[in-house]
Amino acid sequence: MTDTHILVINPNSTASMTEKIAIAAxxxxxxxxxxxxxxxxxxxxxxxxPEDGAAALPGLFEVFDQHLNNDASIDAVIVACFDDTGLFELKERSPIPVIGIGEAAYHIASVAAPKFSVVTTLSVSVPVLEHNLVLNGLATRCARVRASDVPVLELEDPKSNARHKIEKEIEAALTEDGIGAVSLGCAGMADLADDLSRKFQIPVIDGVASAVRLAHALPLRNH
Incomplete structure (x- = not known):
């Protein structure tokens, strides 16, 4: 059996986050x-x-082209930003499947429960995610996109209170939203999903793992 080779691109430049994403993947x-x-x-x-997302596109596209041009063994690409930065542009130009961790998490959450909420980082990301839910046809399945007021880079600092803020927002979602699952709305939260699922006794979904599992479900291309 041919192994699946998945290229995971973190569109931002924070290497510690890429390492965390790699572990989850x-x-x-x-x-x-x-x-x-x-x-x-x-x-x-x-x-x-959206401004950061637009600024990340040139680097994202450059890394994508470099790896696909130089490595014919790649079967699928994952864009590891919950905003699904550049996702649809890459889908249109790619000879292999490209999966966003946002779209993957939404679809897995919609299978896990009739209603789900998203707990993301800052409020500036909320309109982006709400728009993406519409694009994915799942806006009516999402009760609410919630901001935990955690800057993304705080997730890389073990001394920050980021996890506490995320837990508080999940508690509010369970109390107010009528949901059965939560999607964690940032790749930097990937290492929290298992612990939070146990704590809250509902599926708390990481988009990185969701995207990998969806990639496994797709047919491999013939190399």
């Missing part, structure tokens, strides 16, 4: 798949809102 992929996790060097350190 490899855990979801298992031993039969190969994960290559990369990020551009000239992009914003964090993608918080």
């Amino acid at each position: 490899k855990k979801a992929a298992g031993s039969a798949s190969r994960i290559t996790a990369v990020n551009p060097t000239g992009s914003p350190a964090a993608i918080q809102g």
Whole structure:
């Protein structure tokens, strides 16, 4: 059996976040798949809102082209930003599947529960995610996109109170939204999903793992 080779691109330039994403992707992929996790060097350190997303596009596209032109073994690409930065542009130009961690998390959440909420970082990201839910046809399944007021880079600081803020927002979603699942709305939250699922006794969904599992469900291209 041919192993699946998945290229995971973090569109921001924070290498520590890429390492965290790689760990989550490899855990979801298992031993039969190969994960290559990369990020551009000239992009914003964090993608918080549409301006950062636009600024990240040149680096994202450059890394995408470089790897696909130089490595014919890649079976699928994951864009590891919950805003799904550049996703539809890459889908249109790519010879292989391109999956966004936002779209993956929305679809998995919609299977896990009749209604779900998204807990993201800052409020500037909320309109982007709401628009993406419409594009994915799942806006009516999402009760609410919630901002936890956690700057993305705080997720890289073990001394921050980011996790506490995220937990408080999940508690509010469970109380107010009538949901059965939560999607974590940032790739930097990937390492929290399992613990939060156990804590709250509902599916708390990481988009990185969701995208990897969807990639495994797709047919491989013939190399």
